[in-house]
Amino acid sequence: MNQIQLPAGFRDTILEECTKKNRIENTLNRVFESYGYEQIMTPAIEFYQTYAKAFHHLDERDMIKFFDKSQNILTLRMDMTVPIARAVTTRYQDKNGPFRLHYCANVYKVKSSLAGKRSVMTDCGVELIGLDAGSDLEVLTCALDGLEALDLKGYLLEIGTVRFFEEACRHADLSEQQRRTLADLIDRKSMVELKDYLNELPLRPTEKQFFLALPLLGGDQSILDTAYALSFAPSLKEIVVGLKKLAVQLNELGYGEHICFDLGKIAHLDYYTGIIFEGFVQGAGTSVLSGGRYDSLLKVFGCDLPACGFSFKVEELMDQIETAERKKKVQVVYGENKKLEAMKLAAALRKEHAVELVPGFADEVIVKEVDA
Structure with a gap:
């Protein structure tokens, strides 16, 4: 080898990149602290079993794994939500919270060498643990204030909920395999395949119409009226009413022009139980933040507390901000x-x-x- 190289998916951050990264982290930390969140740091290394407990379907190929001297399987953390859930469970087992925690930390996930993506990213985010869905509004406004503080052009927070799809599958009496197949087709918005697959399932016309329309239920707040009309069960209508209430509250707080909804949004992490959301910025090819409610995650570690949180993807933001003027x-x-x-x-x-x-x-x- 003619030169010293880094492993695939890793790279150095130098010069102006460091300046931008520090600016993003400092700005977000100030926003999080203004909401009363306190900083938490966790080790970069976790037991593999910690993640195996957290995820129903864990793809080991995404993880960087190795062994300790006792031959326990260790892994570099894939996200910060699971380590924080583990930390709260072990450190505050006899307390109910709420716990408001924020962090900026590297997370590690193996990416295909042909994809050109990083295997290490910096996440800056918050976790609000111990409060139910009534606190979703606080978490959403914190995310929106973070986007505003970064002085980003044309930012938008896209809100959905895993409950809309999951409740529809429950009412339609679909099997786990049928649910997973539908979720994949809806997530990919593969309309032809989706239509063919729905024709194979023993669904009522209203159910079939619902699932076929789901990938297209995205847009401004008026899309909630369409979702309500398509809802074939009272519980589905109730979910839409809850989102409408959230929209009214965000409008009254002055965030209306920066929110939209996507009822066909499918969670890529299987511990989410309620709202899920992503932040998008004009000029960025992917979301710059993501989050949601995960009321069952801490229970697997022995601490049954509801929770909601999100994280900004610092590297995705770096190309979207200007370098602050430095001293001459x-x-x-x-x-x-x-x-x-x-x-x-x-x-x-x-x-x-x-x-x-x-x-x-x-x-x-x-x-x-x-x-x-």
Whole structure:
């Protein structure tokens, strides 16, 4: 090998990238702290079994695994929600919360070498543990305030709920395999395949119409009226009414122009139980934040508390923000006999400028401006 290389999916973050990353993290931390969230840090390494407990369907190929000296299987954390759920369970077993926690941390997930995606990303987010769905509004406004604080152009928070699809499957008496197949087709918006598959299932016309329309139930707040009309069971109508109430509240708080709904949104993490949402920014090819409610996750660790949270994807945001204006840089060039004089001058100049000390040959001290 002619050069020292990094593993596939990993890369260094240097120079201006570091400046942007720090700006994003500092901005988001200020927003989270303004909501009363306190910082939490967890180890980058977890037991494999911690994730095996959390997920019903865990794809081991996504994980970076290795062994400790006792031959236990370890893994680099795939997200921060599971480690935080584990930490709250072990550290606050006798307390009911609520716990408001925020973090900025690297997460690791193996990506295909041909996909050109990173295997390590930085997530900045919050977890609100111990409050029921009535606190969803707080979590959503925190996410929206984070997007606003980053001064992003054309941002939008897209809201859905896993309950709409799951409740429809329950009423239609679908098997787990049928549910999973439908979820995949709806998620991919594969309309021809979806129609063919629905024709194979023993569904009533109203049920078939519902599932066929589900991938297209996305848009502004008026889409909730369409979803209500398609709802073939009282419990489905009740879910839509809950989303309408959320929309009214967000409008009254001044966030209306930045929200939309997608009732066909399918959760890619199987621990979600309620609302799910993603943040999108003009110019970004993918979502820049994601989150949702997960009321059953902590129960698997022995602490039955409801929870909701989200995380920003820092690397996806870096191309969407401008580098903050930095202090003007100057150089103080000095000869060997003028070193202390130069250092005193540099200390004074650093109140207004970034200062580089540069050894020179002349027995004098010279201040030079550095081009940006």
